[in-house]
Amino acid sequence: MLNRRLLFLFLLCFVWPGTTLLYAQSDAFITGDALPDAPELALRGAYKVGVRTLKLTNPGQLDILKAKDGVVPTYDRPLTLEVWYPAQIPQGQTERTVYDQVMGQANNPQRPIIPYTFEGRALRDAEPVREGTPFPLVIVSHGYPGTRYLMTYLTENLASKGYVVVAIDHTESTYRDMANFSSTLLNRPFDDLFVLNEMARLSTKGSNSFLAGLSDANNTAIIGYSMGGYGVVNVGGAGYSAQAVAFFKQATGGSDALKLRAAGSPAMAAGPDPRIKAVVAFAPWGMERGIWDAEGLKGLRLPTLFIAGEKDDVSGYEKGVKAIFDGTVNADRYMLSYINARHNVAPNAPTAAVMKPGVSWNEYMHYAEPGWNERRINNINQHFVTAFIGMHLKGQDNRKYFDVPEKITDGVWPGFKPRAVGLEMRHQKP
Template sequence: MRLGRMLVLAVALAAGQAGAQEYFGDMRPDAPELAARGPLKVGVRTLVAEHQDQLDILHANAEQPNPRYTRKLVLEVWYPAQLAAGQNEHTVYTDVLGSGPNDPKRPNTPFQFNGRAVRDAAPAAQGGYPLVIVSHGYPGSRLQMSYLTENLASKGYVVVAIDHLESTRADKAGFASTLLNRRLDDLFVLDTVAAWAKPGSGNVLAGLVDANNTALIGYSMGGYGALNTVGAGVSAAAAAYVPGGKLAINQQGNQQYEAARDARIKAVVAFAPWGGAHKVWDDAGLAGVRTPLLFISGDQDDVAGYQDGVKQLFQKTVHAERYLLTYAGGRHNSAPNPPSPAHWSNADDFSSYSEPVWDSRRINNINQHFVTAFLGIQLKQQRLQAYLDLPPLQADGTIKEDTGLWLGFPKRAALGLEWRHLPAQ
């Protein structure tokens, strides 16, 4: 037993040393073509947006059914930058381990990891870059998909990742807040960035970003929120999941909800979106989505569900053009960075980022490839459709004569993946 612990410690220490200069998102030798970083230099800044006079659902009760508060949302913003002489694309991000405050088994402990971006760099001289809003899981953080956010910024997007209040690893609180506020946070951040983008606003994003050309990327509860934002109104039964029926504000058929559809949102990438297996939506609610969708999931997802979860969402969003990328044998962690060396000290922290049978770095590269193609088509009208018009290669373990049939993949490198496409009805 002691020898086993020593071996685990040795592996963890080796990982720490190897990871000291690691940058998440760098290409493996077998990475697909579009995973490559773009030509632009990347800056990163931390901004704050405050959404005032919001329902404080976690403190609502019979005596005070409508308490109000300000939701302070910390935002990480990646953007095309112009670097001064001697500036190198390097920064250090600080996040936290754990699953919320006051958990003695998984205390909120800070950890750091490297990024390929320049903190507070000057923005690029030109503007008009499409906006991508990123929404994490429950709990999660704005930093947990930096491999993708940096990559997209290098390709000419302004990427804004939200720390959703009461839903991060640092401040996790009651689930009702996450159910209620994801759509409201997404739309508020879109409105806020649009205001910041106006010439003369005084914000660093003034003139840099085109908020009329926006995509949402959501992971798990972030995927739930993204779908809810673009027209998947929750069912009447699901409205009861939040005390006092307050989730009715996000309910299919509610006129206020229907009026809040935002034409500026042109695409959604939903990683392992939660809700399908939990009957959050009925068929009428899912039919309300008309925004192009890219779903990404593992077929062994035991959190969001696959056959009764993500695959059902893919099949029933019938009025949207949609794609489904499936990792055979993958569980729920199809979106985040690989585990940092700090995660090795706690099995639960490690498993909250890792995949049992997949190398997270390979997943990251594949995600970069397909998200680049999908958003390039939807937001930039780039001629990348051939990267999505793929034969439905089945992940049955059979090595075919030429698995390079998937455009952009090295020969024999698409094994373990499934691809599906359904047009809008």
């Protein structure tokens, strides 16, 4: 016991300059905690964090999985959401929760569903903070497959900085219910917009929700990873290509439902929802598959931060994410690249559950980045997403974090500790 106390005092005195020992109540590293070399804005904000689960239903949606001969029936589409928010932590309680997650893929005998849990720094069902409300809204969309818990390092962190953050379980696209890809192709933008509308409704003063008066849907950022990135790029204004519509029609036996969000459609001609102020797209999918073209990408006019691995082997880089960045000529956009990283630049770092002996290599590699420390990636993402949405949702002057040399070769970027390497930042104005 004495040795543990001496160790604590040593860490308290000699922690890396410029950081604080944030989590003395626990010896264990929890997903999203700041490493000693975390950049400046990765540290948690002034607010404690609460978390709640919501279950919603979007009625009358196209049931593309039951399309036949070009006819698509409708169904009531269920969506489960997780909401993180600034909260009051009662005396004697701890800002801690346990998330129920699974690894594997539905209907894949080679990758059976295996439940596991991991810890987070939020208190389940805590009372919201009411002073300073309403808080800006952030909507988060996972990959295919994934879950609403895929990026808790980021959702908790942003809530601690005065945002209401809602992450979506996209039905038919999670580990538990992964279904044909056509559902993901069609439903991502509709799910995002439905959640935006529901958050606006639930946040209205006088509603019976805990969100009443808490969130400002008129001041929203949308964040998506992989197929989530595909969705938010579309919601941000980029219409799908004619090639994408043709591919979808062939894959679904004759449905042209993707035309609803294609370039030139009434929805895309109307422009993005004015409540959305900024877009963050991690490794957005589709460019190498002809989902996007020059005409469609012109529709993205919102400030956008792209984040990608320079060796992305799923969405592609030069002909993938970077080509999307280059093609969004009407947007003020940045692109952060992790040199030598592949596709997994957005998820939580691997937890102990996926690193146990006997667990499939596929489950570990769903989170891991071969050339990077994933915890450091999490910290860098916290830093730049905080800076970016802070500029556009809170009017913060965070330009210094982006006005940097394209390559970080000398270890010096604003907000970073010395010896940082492996990053590139591009900026293009309309």
